Amino acid sequence: MALPTLRKFTPETLGDQQRVFMRLLPRLLDFIHSKGYEVTLGDGYRSPVVFGGIGQATGYGHPSSYHKSRLAIDLNLFLDGIYLVHTDDHRKFGEYWESLHPMCTWGGRFNDGNHYSFGESR
Numbered sequence: 665m666a667l668p669t670l671r672k673f674t675p676e677t678l679g680d681q682q683r684v685f686m687r688l689l690p691r692l693l694d695f696i697h698s699k700g701y702e703v704t705l706g707d708g709y710r711s712p713v714v715f716g717g718i719g720q721a722t723g724y725g726h727p728s729s730y731h732k733s734r735l736a737i738d739l740n741l742f743l744d745g746i747y748l749v750h751t752d753d754h755r756k757f758g759e760y761w762e763s764l765h766p767m768c769t770w771g772g773r774f775n776d777g778n779h780y781s782f783g784e785s786r
């Protein structure tokens with residue numbers, strides 16, 4: 665499915681949402697690299713088996729975190745080897761991410777700049 669078509673597709677099942685998320689993610693990564701930045705993987709999937717009860721008790725991850733639904737990824741952003749930690753550092757990438765599909769959500773909207781998710785609203 666080409667991007668213009670994908671943009672108009674509203675995935676309703678969790679599986680379809682996960683697959684569209686993965687279709688779009690490489691476009692974000694390519695965009696980041698095209699601007700001269702680099703990324704490493706932060707948190708991706710958080711298994712409820714590992715992080716469910718414990719995660720909630722220790723504050724590691726909201727009970728309904730999109731990471732637990734395979735619909736969120738945290739990206740560690742670098743420019744010239746410098747690790748960029750501020751939400752604003754991610755802004756141009758977050759806005760690009762949001763432009764890819766109506767369901768793309770950037771964590772910068774809720775003070776979590778390195779968090780990119782699909783279908784999330786807060």
Ligand SMILES: [Zn+2]
Pocket residue numbers: 707731736737738778779780
């Ligand atoms: Zn996150």
